[in-house]
Amino acid sequence: MASKYYDIDDILTEEEFAPVLFHKPANRVTIDPSAETNYVEQGAKVELPFWLAHELHLRQAVSINLPASFDQKTRLEIQADAACVDLRSRCPYFYEFGCKLQPLVTDRTLGILLSTAFKIRYKERLTKVFTATHLTASKFLPFLTIEETNLYEAAHLSMTAFKKWRTGGPRFQRASILGRKRKES
Amino acid sequence: MYGRKGYQLVKDFASGEKGQLKPFNSKLFDETLEECEQNHHLIQSLMRKMQQEGLEVPNNRNADHYGALVHHLSLIRNKRCLMAYVHNRADIVRDLAWRVGLELLGLPPEIQEKLTTLEKDYFKNHSVAVKSYMGKVGIELNVDMVPPKDPYIKVRVVGDIAEGIVMNDKTTNFARHSMHFLKRTDAEPYIARGQMEELTG
Numbered sequence: 001m002a003s004k005y006y007d008i009d010d011i012l013t014e015e016e017f018a019p020v021l022f023h024k025p026a027n028r029v030t031i032d033p034s035a036e037t038n039y040v041e042q043g044a045k046v047e048l049p050f051w052l053a054h055e056l057h058l059r060q061a062v063s064i065n066l067p068a069s070f071d072q073k074t075r076l077e078i079q080a081d082a083a084c085v086d087l088r089s090r091c092p093y094f095y096e097f098g099c100k101l102q103p104l105v106t107d108r109t110l111g112i113l114l115s116t117a118f119k120i121r122y123k124e125r126l127t128k129v130f131t132a133t134h135l136t137a138s139k140f141l142p143f144l145t146i147e148e149t150n151l152y153e154a155a156h157l158s159m160t161a162f163k164k165w166r167t168g169g170p171r172f173q174r175a176s177i178l179g180r181k182r183k184e185s
Numbered sequence: 186m187y188g189r190k191g192y193q194l195v196k197d198f199a200s201g202e203k204g205q206l207k208p209f210n211s212k213l214f215d216e217t218l219e220e221c222e223q224n225h226h227l228i229q230s231l232m233r234k235m236q237q238e239g240l241e242v243p244n245n246r247n248a249d250h251y252g253a254l255v256h257h258l259s260l261i262r263n264k265r266c267l268m269a270y271v272h273n274r275a276d277i278v279r280d281l282a283w284r285v286g287l288e289l290l291g292l293p294p295e296i297q298e299k300l301t302t303l304e305k306d307y308f309k310n311h312s313v314a315v316k317s318y319m320g321k322v323g324i325e326l327n328v329d330m331v332p333p334k335d336p337y338i339k340v341r342v343v344g345d346i347a348e349g350i351v352m353n354d355k356t357t358n359f360a361r362h363s364m365h366f367l368k369r370t371d372a373e374p375y376i377a378r379g380q381m382e383e384l385t386g
Contacts (some may be wrong), residue, residue: 005265005273026251028227031187044277049188055258065242071301089374170383171331172338172369172376175284177204177277178293 009146011091014051020062021045050100057104064104069094074176078117083124084141087117094145126151161171186224188261190217191266197268206277210300224260228253231382278308280312283327285377287312291377328370330377340365340372344380 005009024031024175026040031048048056056062069091087094098114124149125140144152193255194213231253235338240247278300285292300308319326346359357365362385365372375381 006269008269008273009197011192011266011269012199013190021205024246024251026255027248028231028252029255031255036223042252049192051262052187052255052258056251056254060252061254170385171334172373172383174382175281175377176282177374178296178379179283181379 013096013100015049015134016091016097017047018053018067019045019051019065020048020053022062024061036070049090050097054104064101066101066105066107068094070098070110075159076115078113082117082120087145088143092146095147121148126155186220187255188266190220191243191263194270197267198273204277206254206274206296208301209301209304214267218269221260221263224256226353227256246289274304275307278304279311282311282315286374287327291378311360328373333369336369337366338369338372339384340367340376342381346375346380
């Protein structure tokens with residue numbers, strides 16, 4: 001499997017915050033906003049970015065709890081109507097972050113939550129790319145996570161390429177890397 | 186602190202359009218390097234403190250150890266962000282060479298000003314390597330990026346092209362909005378740069 005070291009999405013996913021409980025104290029570290037000094041007490045509860053939480057967990061310095069994006073409120077909303085839940089505002093990398101959290105937290109139902117939500121949303125929303133009008137599409141696009149948006153755009157690109165192939169048009173294009181055409185002034 | 190600047194740098198890259206460059210953000214880049222320096226400084230002072238207390242650094246897991254660990258992890262994180270920033274930009278620079286042209290001065294000026302000197306050198310070296318490879322193999326690899334159908338195509342000039350370009354032993358005048366019937370391989374680089382557009386039908 002190709003390394004994700006340079007992958008921008010992977011870096012941004014690991015920046016999502018997770019609540020941790022410190023089992024060991026740490027000196028000269030100012031990540032606990034409730035502490036007055038630059039010291040983290042044993043037993044302190046702090047929100048850390050995932051990359052830090054994960055590494056400290058591997059060294060048994062902290063234990064990780066489920067972030068608010070995966071809490072009971074979200075679960076109930078997904079059970080009620082997964083297709084309409086605004087997952088992007090809860091966590092733009094909902095699925096990737098959930099997958100990374102799953103082996104580290106004690107909650108066994110996280111995996112099922114992720115796969116159920118994705119299955120329902122894929123079936124209800126992402127398959128409608130080809131038939132939805134622009135108006136209906138623009139309503140639910142802001143609710144999609146980054147992963148879902150990538151799938152949506154890939155489908156859209158394929159559809160556009162197919163239509164272009166059918167109708168035939170100029171095949172040589174200005175290199176997309178140069179950005180949008182600017183109107184000559 | 187703790188990977189913030191590295192995160193901002195990566196976010197800055199991600200906020201551009203996919204596959205396109207923004208100007209090199211030297212300010213954020215330097216700020217990230219500075220944050221790394223701060224982390225390094227704190228690690229050293231914590232380790233000195235542990236040595237002064239007569240404790241061996243790897244074996245004693247006290248508060249100083251974990252403090253140094255957090256700073257070490259933040260430094261590694263910033264390093265990852267810096268590397269990813271430069272790596273992803275380098276990918277786009279290489280892509281530029283293949284899609285637009287192998288000459289640095291042939292790139293539109295608005296692209297050139299987004300590159301740093303090091304990136305321009307990288308572009309030049311990459312072009313030289315590609316050209317020498319194409320010379321040895323004996324095939325021009327950067328033509329026919331779209332599978333060809335006709336040897337000749339009709340084009341209209343949309344951008345400004347220098348006067349008096351020699352094509353097929355006659356100097357053609359590429360005035361704006363003039364239409365020409367050119368060999369596909371000749372017209373391809375101009376279309377890629379946006380100076381001509383293909384006419385169909």
